[in-house]
Amino acid sequence: MRIYNTLTRKKDEFIPREQGKVAIYVCGPTTYNYIHLGNARPLVFFDTVRRYFKYRGFNVLYVQNFTDIDDKIINRAREEGYDPLVLAERYIGEYYKDADALNVLRADVHPKVSGHITEIIELVKTLLDNGYAYAVDGDVYFNVRHFTGYGKLSGRTLEDMQAGARVEVDVRKIDPMDFALWKSAKPDEPAWESPWGKGRPGWHIECSAMALKYLGFNFDIHGGGFDLIFPHHENEIAQTEAATGQSFARYWMHNGFITVNQEKMSKSLGNFFLVRDILSKFAPEVVRFYLLGTHYRSPLDFDDEKLTSAQRGLERIKTSLRLLDEALAGREADDEARPDPLLVTRLEEIHIEFDKAMEDDFNTALAIGLMFDLAREVNSYLQRNDYPNLAERMAALQKARQMFAQYNCVLGIFKTSATGDILLENQETGNEGLVEDLLDLIIEIRQKARLKKDWSTADHLRDRLKKLGIALEDTPDGVRWKRLG
RNA sequence: GGCGACAUAGCCAAGUGGUAAGGCAGAGGACUGCAAAUCCUUUAUCCCCCAGUUCAAAUCUGGGUGUCGCCUCCA
Structure with missing residues (x-):
């Protein structure tokens, strides 16, 4: 399996830390609003990565955090007259509604910052003891000059960054690029006791603390959006490796942006579309299908027409599934029957291609293309009358249906029954x-x-x-x- | 200003040295009472431009143009 690694800037062969196991950490949302489509892309993509590993027989440990302490949450809470933690909790609940709708499986652990203050303080202490951090007036900063590897993920040097730096110069910092590990509390902000006075964690330290707690160091895959490469992930690496003297994560994966009129969809630009608004117009499987129809590292432009086009394409696959179900309906599978080679040889070719596509840096776009090939083979076969006998025909069709179900387990497009069978909308509810x-x-x-x-x-x-x-x-x-x- | 990514048909999109997947839209045919669905055929002599390397390049190298991103919260 090959994975494009931001750290090495090439596709690296994936070698797990532990045979047969894979440990993944994905940066989750800051919960001060409903999630938008840009947030949904990494959710759906990394969920697919996780599903693929599972499909390949790996034992997957998947962690995705919630940032529930943050300036934006505090501001939003102030506007709405809520307690920040209550507000964050509310949006975590809303997050689950959207994520569940998109068929995103729950992580094994969904840690929150507010539940890991102790671990964070310990980590900050270690960094102070090591001399990688310094405290000023109740704040603690990480000293980037001290960490020789600083910039290795984003591929730039401190000099590069400062040349065009737009950061405000804080005279209390040793270097302008130093970042906060711990922030002293202003009045009316959520705050915790610490050796440096009342305060709260900086943004980056949380992920280090939580990833270390649940996955340990040198874990397999750390994922998130492109915009997290710098400063977030760069800082995570610096902190963690400075504190532990060990590698933090080995494969760094970053998804490209969703764009609107070719511009990045972002909260600050205000050009974002909430997942739930999109879901009021399009079925969740359409959204997921659309998101996976483009390779994860490429930008993906969004508008209703593109979703409509995806919807029509998906309809083709659904039709094929319906035709299959119709042909198989009420017939007992004969396990003894040899599947008709006329269909099954093609199915086997497609199957090899599917694995190859996913093995090559999770090429879901190619994989979806293969689902279309599968659909065409099935539809075409169903029109033929020159099959050897009914049992062999049924066995071949059965095989095709299994393949659809398998691929759907990986791509997570359609809802499934407990046994993994694809459920089409007509069968979904008992009502x-x-x-x-x-x-x-x-x-x-x-x-x-x-x-x-x-x-x-x-x-x-x-x-x-x-x-x-x-x-x-x-x-x-x-x-x-x-x-x- | 520094760093980086991308540019493939009307649209979306895969393809990292061997001669252009797939989808949407369109055209023709089969099927149909008519449709729909499905199947078959068809739609890029060519992958932004120029130069180079090579027996061979969309794929590698150099230059150019354009678009976008990061350097500040952002998935």
Whole structure:
């Protein structure tokens, strides 16, 4: 497996710290608002990475933090008249709603900063003892000049950074690039007792403390958005490696941005789209499918048309799944039957390609392309009548359905049953009984009209149903209906 | 100013030396009462421009143009 490593600026062969195990830390959101699509990309992508490792038989330990103490939270809380921690907690709850909708699996651990103050203080103490940090008026800063590797992740030197530095010069700092490990508390801010007085952690130290606690040093993969490379991840590396004398993480993965009109979607530019607003217009599987349709390191431009295009594409795959289910419905699988090689040889080729795509730096775009190939092979095969016998045909189709389910386990597009079978929307809820019965009735009436060649009645019913979001399809074997959109 | 990324058909997008995946949209055909869905065929003599390396380049090197990002909170 090859992974593009920001640290080495190339694709490196993945060698786990421990055989058969992989430890991953992903920087989660600062919870002062609902998440937007830009936040969703790393969630969905790293969730897919995690799923792929699992699919390959790895034992995955996946940690994603919540930053629940931060200036923005404090400001927002002040505006709304809440306690900052209460506000943060509320948005953590909202985060789960959006993440669950997008089929993002819960992390093994979702640590919060507020629950790890002790660990953070310990880490800061270590850095002070080591001489990598200094305290001034209740603040503690990390001394970047002291850490020789500073800049190794972002690929620039302190001189580079200062040449165009836009940081305000704080005379109390030894170097302008020094960053806060601990901030003294202003009145009305959440604060904790520390050896340096009441205060709260700086932004970067939390991830170091929590990653070390749950994953230890030298763990496998640390992920986040491109914009975290500097300063966040650079500082994490500096702190952690200065404190432990050990490597922090070995593979650093960064996803590209979601853009709007080619510009970065960000909270500060105000051009962001909330996940829940998008989900009010598009199904979650469409959003996930769209996000994974582009390689994670490339920018991805967002607008409704692109989602609509994704929706239509996904419909193709759904159709193929429906056709498969229809063909297999009510038939017992015969485990003895040899799958028809006519279909299965192609399936095997696709399967090899799928693994190759994912092995090569998680090329989900290629993997999705292969799902389309799979769909075409299936659809095409279903139209043929020259199969050897029914049992072999069914075995081959069964195999195809398993492949769809497997790939879906990795890509996480469709909701699944407990056994991992793909659930299409018609099957999702148990509350559909009446709708189905009514549709059966309407279809029956229409069929009678069609027998009498009363095309205007038949077409009228079909048109009206279409306006209600139900599409009818007449086939030689009867009428099929599905929900649109 | 420093550092970096990207530029592939109408649109989206994969492809890091061997002669352009896939999707959306479009065209033609099969099927259909008509549709829809599906299948088949078709849509880039060519991958921003120029020069170079090579038997061979979208893929490597140099130069140029354009777009974006980081250097400040941001996924």
